[in-house]
Amino acid sequence: MNFPLSRLTLALSLVCFPVTVLAADPANKDDEEIERVSVTGQVLNSPGQLIMDPKAARQPLPAHDGADYLKTIPGFSVTRKGGADGDALFRGMxxxxxxxxxxxxNILGGCNSRMDAPTAYIYPELHDSMTVIKGPQSVIHGAGHSAAVILxxxxxxAFEQPGYRAHLSATGASFGRHDELADLQLGQEKGYLLLSGSNSQSDNYKDGDGTEVHSRYQRYSGNIALGWTPDSDTKVELSASRSDGEAAYADRGMDGSRFLRDSLNFRVEKNAIKPWLEQIKFHAFDNEVDxxxxxxQLRKPGMMGYANPLRETKGGRFSAVLVPASAHKLTLGVDHQESAHSSRSAPVSAIYTNWLDDAEVSQxxxxTEWRYAASLQNTLVAGYRWDHWKAEDQRLVIKGMMSSVPNPTALDRRTNDLHSGFARFEHKLAEQPASWYLGLGTTSRFPDYWELIAKEAAGSISAFDxxxxEITTQLDTGYLFKNDKTQWSVSAFYNQIDDFILVDYSSRMKSNGFVRNIDASSYGAELGIQHKLTAHWQTEATLxxxxxxxxxxxxxLAQLSPLELKLGLSYAQDNWSVGSLVRVVDAQNRFDLNKGNIVGKDLGATPGFAVYSLNASWRPMASLLFTAGVDNLFDRTYAEFVSCASGNGMGGAIPGYVQTGRVNEPGRTAWLKLQWNWQGDF
Incomplete structure (x- = not known):
């Protein structure tokens, strides 16, 4: 439902929200012990980096996958496809x-149309940290990541004696949603066993007008790891994981009825080897997405049948951290990855064709990355990487709308040697608890599978040759400040992108989109601030x-979200807190109709909107935490600018559902979350 409230009115209501019923502040309570729900993301922890706790409660309540967690961070947006499995963008990339x-x-999805984005296979609460490195300001985490790296x-x-640690979590929310998660560690001085699992499911949600959205889902995962720690500086670990599920989609003609992922990892880490050799690491992995x-299965049966893509990705990495002198630290390493993609299909009879290989890509x-502490205030950081890419187009024919045609690049191979690097200067102010940084980086990105294989070219049915x-050259700068009461940071960037890979969906003859290289540029900034008004009142904001x-x-340039402001106000005392959040998003009138990228396209202008939410937390004992909230309190009907188009993907509605243009966001959502942490000795 829509209310005649302006964005300014909602923003002011945040400040004026009545809290007079709250108890008085006890002067002797340390505010750092009080739990607050994270509502605006957070400020930078270090130059160009954010480090967050994915186990901490967040508002709005994210879906049980990686993309919705990223959406709570300034600069990130997510394409809405249904109830889960959105595709993340950072600064429009x-x-x-x-x-x-x-x-x-590295986990890659299988669907040619990004139904299963990599974040669909990530369950953040099973991890201990989530790090965002902005811009091309590191070279040690893989090739071509020009916008950001998310870890x-x-x-x-280490266990000093036999014992255990456990984390349990349960969430209940509107629209029949419930999540359950368990994370158990057993260990002793010489080794450990990790066991974890999760389950999440939800019915279809409704938007603010009460319109039901085809969006139900269920996901589950299980993980096991066995570690050997012969001494305090050595760790050897073997781990395996499996996840699966199903998800209904509001933006296309098919749903996802299987998201089966199997993964195997082997790691070795050795620290404090020599005075000049600080660390060595080895990691090998193999994962398969079916x-x-x-x-x-998840909608009224149609005539499209079944499509079954399969991808296997395997790779490895070796790195060493050297300390050639007290002020110098040098990281050297190599990495390798190869990915093979195949698929099969079936009519409604479920009689499948044979598997067909379509592509192999390897890197x-x-x-090398060097850090030099020139003085107590000044640090220089620089890095360089070289990558050799190989790709083979294994498609003999390419399927069109009505028939298959010979592939003009069948069995063609291409290789590229690409270079990336950066340099950054960091300075700590002597007179203030503050620092600033300035970095220049360049990244060369080899076209990914969805650009090289899944899309056509402007003048050919194959874009392979x-x-x-794509080459991005970017300037990054920022400022960080932190004292006892206030913490704030700003990060800004400007880039020029040569041969930017644009996906053009404007041709009726190439409805799945065709790719072409253009020159592009972009700039922007993110600002975050947290300020303690008193011992227990705190305000925060991001832009x-x-x-x-x-x-x-x-x-x-297509797919760039509009200006966004978040304002939060919270009160915390003893073992409880209450808080509020208003998210204000400006109208977006700058767009390029039917142009975009592999995850979506511009659908036209969007109006501005504001969404108001409330939250509370209570910790009755050290090991137990309750958090609760109401998202979209006023039940507003709205859609994000980067949302996908509602319907069956061919211009019509999904049978039994209303077509709404864009896929609308959920209406009023109430939620309650329980987290229990405890540990002990055997």
Whole structure:
């Protein structure tokens, strides 16, 4: 439902929200012990980096996957496809421009249309930290990640004696949603065993008008790891994981009825080896994604049948950290990855064709990163990497709308040697608890599978031979400040992108989109601030802005979200807190109709909106935490600018559902979350 409230009115209501019923502040309570729900993201922890706790309660309540967690961070946006499995963008950049790693493992989806984005296979609360590195300001986490690198990581503290640690979590919410999660660690001085699992499911949600959205889902995962720690500086670990599920989609003609992922990892880490050799690490991984799409199981059966893509990705990494002198630290390493994609299909009878291979892509890289502490105030950081890419187009024919035609690039191979690097200066102010940084980086990005294989070229049904690698040159700068009461940071960037890979959906003959290289540029900034008004009152705010140009066509660069402001106010005392959040998003009138990237396209202008939410937390004992909230309190009907188009993907409605243009966001959502942490000795 829509209320006649302006964005200014809602913003002011945040400050004026009545809290007079709250008890008085006890002067002797340490505010750092009080739990607050994270509502605006957070400020930078270090130059260009954010480090967050994915186990902490967040508002709005994110879906049980990686993309919705990222959406709570300034600068990130997510394409809405249904109830889960959105595709993340940072500063308007998506796909392989974002490097998303799970404990160093790269997981790629199988669907040609990004039904299963990499974040669909990530369950953040099973990890201990989530790090965002903005811009091309590191070379040690893989190739081509020009926009950002996102690291989901687990940390296992050594057991000094036999014991256990456990984390349990349960969430209940509107629209029949419930999540359950368990994370158990058993160990002793010489080794450990990790066991974890999760389950999440939800019915269809309704938007603010009460319109039901085809969006139900269920996901589950299980993980096991066995570690050997012969001494305090050595760790050897073997781990395996499996996840699966199903999800209904509001933006296309098929749903996802299988998201089966199997993963195997082997890691070795050795620290404090020599005075000049601080650390060595080795990691090898192998994962397989078996994804099934159909229009038979989660909606009224249609005539499209089944599509079953399969992807295997395997790779490894070796690195060493050297200390050639007391002020110098040098990281050297190599990494390798190869990915093979195949698929099969079936009519409604579920009689499948044979598996057909369509592509193999491999990469081998060498990298080095150097950090020099020139003085107590000044630090220099620089890095370089070289990558050798190989790709083979294994498609003999390419399927069109009505028939298959011979592939003009069948069995063609291409290789590219690409270079990336950066340099950054960091300065700590002597008179203030503050620092600033300035960095310049360049990244060469090889076209990913969804650009090279899944899309056509402007003048051919295959883009394999004609698409050029993308080169981003970017300037990053920022300022960080932190004292006892106030913490704030700002990060800004400007880039020029040569041979930017644009996906053009404007041709009726190429409805799935065709790719072409253009020149582009973009700039923007993110601002975050947290300020303690008193011992127990805290206010926080974030602001995110990005603007870009398609310099070749003289138009706006597509898929850039509008100006966004978040304001939070919270009160915490003893073992409880209450808080509020208003999210204000400006109208977006700068767009390039039917242009975009592999995750979506511009659908036109969007109006501004404001969403108001409330939250509370209570910790009755050290090991137990309750958090609760109401998201979209006024039940507003709205859609994000980067949302996908509602319907069956062919211009019509999904049978039994109302077509709404864009896929609308959920209406009023109430939620309650319980977290229980405890540990002990055997």
């Amino acid at each position: 998506a796909g392989s421009r974002l490097g998303i790693l799970v404990d160093g493992e 989901f990581e687990r940390t296992t503290e 994804h099934l799409m159909d229009d038979q 081998f890289g060498v990298f 004609s698409l050029q690698s 995110a802005y990005v603007r870009g140009e398609n310099d070749t066509d003289g138009t706006a």
